[in-house]
Amino acid sequence: MIEFSDNxxxxxxxxxxxxxxxxxxxxxxxxDWTVMYTSPNNMCDDYGRCGANGICRIYGKTICDCLQGFIPKSQTQWAVLDWSSGCVRRTLLDCQKGEGFVKLKNVKLPDLLEFSLHKNMNLKQCQAECLKNCSCTAFANSDVREGQSGCLMWFSDLIDIREFSEQDSEQDLFVRMPASELDHIPKVKRLVLKSVIPTVSGILILSLLTWCIISRRKSKGGENLSTLVLLIFHQPGLPLLDLFRISES
Structure with a gap:
């Protein structure tokens, strides 16, 4: 507080x-007037200055940017420097097509609106837990002191993110991205893509094989059925399977 003794x-x-x-x-x-006090100290101190899924950069070319993989919700508003409408995903998330995370370094974490906290998880466990939940939009360590620990996960739009300099923050945020967006992001800024496609494919193949074996036992034309299935599975990277040997074992 500023006080003056001279009236x-x-x-x-x-x-x-x-x-x-x-x-x-x-x-x-x-x-002339001399400014003695300003509040907030800069525009990034304003809550949610850049809207949902935006990031405030006080030293950037423009004070507000969309997060990687996002675009302005209203190009018209952003053109006149009104960022309140925030950003939306360029490509919607789809757990079935594989997803990963892009790393934002040295940031203030989003507001804790829809979130969960797990104090005993490390970062790797946090990533796996977030990836299992299709509603999880981002994750981060909850405590960056002495080795970093704890897990924070977000389940909605990310609001009030601000970029700091390296000396002001050691906090990183990992934002969920669809596989198509990760293809355009340098590997140093992303985590290894985790895809559920191989698992789903394996289950489907196993189910089809089981059905074919049962059908062969009930069918007189078992040999033709076996040949047909072998043709179906004759794809690069998949071994040919002999249904007769499988059924006998």
Whole structure:
């Protein structure tokens, strides 16, 4: 708090169109004002300045950007520097097509609106837990001190993210991305893609094989059925399987 003992000092308190409050002092013998106090200190101090899924960069070319893989919800509003509408995904998430995470370094974490906290998880466990839940949109360590521990997961839009310099923050955030978006992101900025496709494919193949074996036992044309199945599974990377040997074992 600023106090003046000299009653001759003239001060003024102003609020601009962006909601920034300034206390200024009139310089003696001139008409110039000197700013003594500003709140917030910069535009990134405003809550949710860049809207949902946006990131505030006080030293960037523009103060607000969309997160990687996101685009402005309203291009018209962003063109006039109104970022309140935030950003939406360029490609919707789809657990069945494989997903991964992009790493945002040195940031203030999003507001804790829809989240879960697991204090005993490490970062690798946190990633696996988030990946299992199709509603999980991002994860991070909850405590970055001395080795980093704990797990925070978000389940909605990410609001009030701010970028800091390296000396001001060691907090990283991992944002969920569809496989198609990860293809365009440098490997140093992403985690290894985790895909559920091989698992699903394996289950389907096993189910089809089981059905074919049972059908062969009930069918007189078992040999033709076996040949047909072998043709179906004759694909690169998949071994040919002899249904007769399988059924006998």
């Amino acid at each position: 001759s000092i003239i001060t003024r308190l102003t609020v601009n169109e962006s909601g920034v409050i300034q206390r200024s002092v009139l310089n003696e013998g001139s008409s």
